Amino acid sequence: MLKGHLDAIVLAALEAGPAHGYAIIEAIKRNSTNTFDLAEGTVYPALHRLEAAGLLSSAWMTPPGGRRRRLYSLTKAGSTALSDRRKAWGRFSQAVDALLGGGHAWPA
Amino acid sequence: MLKGHLDAIVLAALEAGPAHGYAIIEAIKRNSTNTFDLAEGTVYPALHRLEAAGLLSSAWMTPPGGRRRRLYSLTKAGSTALSDRRKAWGRFSQAVDALLGGGHAWPA
DNA sequence: TTCCATACTTAGCCTTACTAGGTATGGACG
């Protein structure tokens, strides 16, 4: 369903500040008005992949009277990557718009 | 690179009228200002798949003094599918925009 | 006659993300 843009979305979700996996899933769902209701099996492996790539770092956190969570943060490389991904998305969506629009500009 | 939107793009390319594979590739390249310079190995299998799904029909054509070409046309089901794909793309790109925008509207 | 652009085809692979299962804990409710 996401096909190639998951990384950008996850990185963007962490731009506002560190967060844990479950919260990221809910933020993505909320901010996309339910368009992206991602399975945990989609997001967790992505987080692991992004961390392995050095774009995220993580640390265990246990809030008082709360449960153990893994907090993810954007690394410097992650910020750079996000910026690149944003540009790539801009080019991509513009090109698809141009191709699908085909002259008769589909409704705004 | 295209990730899930190839079909929409190919169908859209045929909306203006029948065309053959090679011409479709060039039209996509041109109309996306070189953003999508698709390999033949990307487009031809897509055409076969879309035809097998009943969204396209094809016929061999040999223009006078020219080479044998397979002309593809949108079927009725293809038109319907294209319309659906356009709506799906609209929802998808809007949601990604919302997630990547993150308040500070990335440069136009 | 050699080379290039056109034109079509396909097997195999790699990345990506989804399915489907599992583990564990805190809080609510009876």
Next chain:
DNA sequence: CGTCCATACCTAGTAAGGCTAAGTATGGAA
């Protein structure tokens, strides 16, 4: 106290998607 639910995390296996890379063939130009 026991049960259930929401939270929170993890992973093996698989399917889908599209790209790589290779092959075939012909018309026209050099």
